[in-house]
Amino acid sequence: MTKSTRFKEMLQSPDLEFILEAHNGISAKIVEEAGFKGIWGSGLALSAQYGVRDNNEASWTQILEMVEFMSDATSIPIMLDGDTGYGNFNNMRRLVRKLEQRGVAAVCIEDKLFPKTNSYIRGVAQPLADVDEFCGKIKAGKDAQRDPDFCVVARVEAFVAGWGLKEALKRSEAYHDAGADAVLIHSALSVPDEIFAFMREWGDRLPVVIVPTSYYATPTELFREHGVALVIWANQMLRAAVAAMKKTAEVIHRDERLHATEDSLVPVKELFRLQGAGELEIAERLYLPCSRKSVRAVVLAASRGKELGALTEFKPKGMVALCGHPILAHIVECYNSLGVKDVLVVRGYHKERVNLSNVTYADNDDYATTGEVASLAAGLAALDPAEDAEKDLVVSYGDVLFRKYLLQLLLDSEAGFTVVVDVNWQESVNADRFADLVTCSEPCSRRLFGGQVELREMSSDLPAERVHGEWNSLFKASGERISVLRETVAELMAQPKHRAAKMSHLLNALVARGETVSVIYTTGHWLDIDSVEDLIRAGQFT
Ligand code: SPV
Ligand code: MG
DSSP states (O other), X not given: OOHHHHHHHHHHSSSOEEEEEEOSHHHHHHHHHHTOSOEEEOHHHHHHHTTSOTTTOSOHHHHHHHHHHHHHHOSSOEEEEOTTOSSSHHHHHHHHHHHHHTTOOEEEEESBOSXXXXXXXXXXXOOBOOHHHHHHHHHHHHHHOSSTTOEEEEEEOTTTTTOHHHHHHHHHHHHHHHTOSEEEEOOOSSSSHXXXXXXXXXXXXXXXXXXXXXXXXXXXXXXXXXXXXXXXXXXXXXXXXXXXXXXXXXXXXXXXXXHHHHTTSOOHHHHHHHHTHHHHHXXXXXXXXXXXXXEEEEEEOOSOOGGGGGGGSSSOGGGSEETTEEHHHHHHHHHHHTTOOEEEEEEBTBGGGOOXXXXXXXXXXXXXXXXXXXXXXXXXXHSOGGGTTTEEEEEEEXXXXXXXXXXXXXXXXXXXXXXXXXSOHHHHOOTTOOOOEEEESSOOOGGGTTOOEEEEEEESSOOGGGOOEEEEEEEEEOGGGHHHHHHHHHHHHTSGGGTTOOHHHHHHHHHHTTOOEEEEEEOOOEEEOOSHHHHHHHHHHO
């Protein structure tokens, strides 16, 4: 059912119905969430929220613009307080068309003169519109509507202007004949006498709408008994907001701090909810082609790094300073700079000395007798498996520095498992240096342009003729493959002989179980800090 059909049904239903004022998107949404079946786009509240008077100081398009936000934010019908129709019959026609285009269900126009003044400001001094002219405006509005259920409500200001019941009835009858869908009988008295006098004479000729702002103390049951169709609570949302804003502003100004107000405010999260932030998150996942999955990183930094001698006597290698900051901090910075904020560091040796901010920790307390896979297992255990499918996982070491672009290449990979392999392995591999050498499905060559290369084997003692490069420690598992990674790690860890397994064992195990481990060939730009000379070199690297 369209909004206009629902509004028409509210007007015509035998039950007394209620709509509440709103003045912008968020207040409209709150009105809907409270359970109201409709919204009053109050001229008073809309002008007041702009900080101007209810005298048509805001242009009709400015009103229309705000009503569009209200309409977009809600699914219940809105009746706009269209004042006098913002001009003559011609302006009224255009108004109706524009309201229909914006999903507004109804408009109420009042029989005063443009520019109007609010009925509570010197009401009796206000001139009323000529009846025939106003009837022409109603007819023009009804003829302009394309949606048969759009409603035009004619507001009778005879009581407000001091003309009494006879004039009110005469005008109501004329507006009825002109095609109005309902009449709004307004009264500025503090008692409902004028309204009830009208209702007794009017009967059920056309639905009657009322605005009990000034006669607010009247029991609602009496409106029901007198056959009123629709009650407009016309300005309570804005008045509530103003009361709360005044109090909040005064207290914050007085205290120069926020503690006294915080409890009386909605949390910022509630604003996000009302704005529909959750829907956008879902939509981004659906529609953003380049929205990479969010990524978690695990940095293995449990071992001491005793090659660095005294430097690692009281702290692990990752905490040794490089240009004033721990090696680990440089690594975390590299992750962060590419948007990877979720970094988990696996600690072991002197774990109390690993105190970086912005990272989470897992511990491998058996670091002295276990290896990298045990550390990875500790890291995986600390990662919420519920997030596995939606987040890729990057693993690297706490003592290996790499240029940002290498991480970027890895993040861009769409493969299930990916390793970054340096083809310049001969440059730095010598007798004393441990290196994870790899054999791949194909060596790096120009012919490879666009082709996929897979890891076949990783070992520190491959014969030179089978070496296609050296793994630089960067490894990624896509979200879909993390369960396989978890299984493979668990299988290795279940066997005592693999207690000290290195990452190369894990990669070989993945290959052995038929998983494709994709290879990205690169050349240099990373540094495994294994000696004091490496550390000195790293100073130039950062
Ligand atoms: C409004 O809410 O703007 C109205 C009702 O027109 S009243 O303020 O009572 O005139
Ligand atoms: Mg008004």
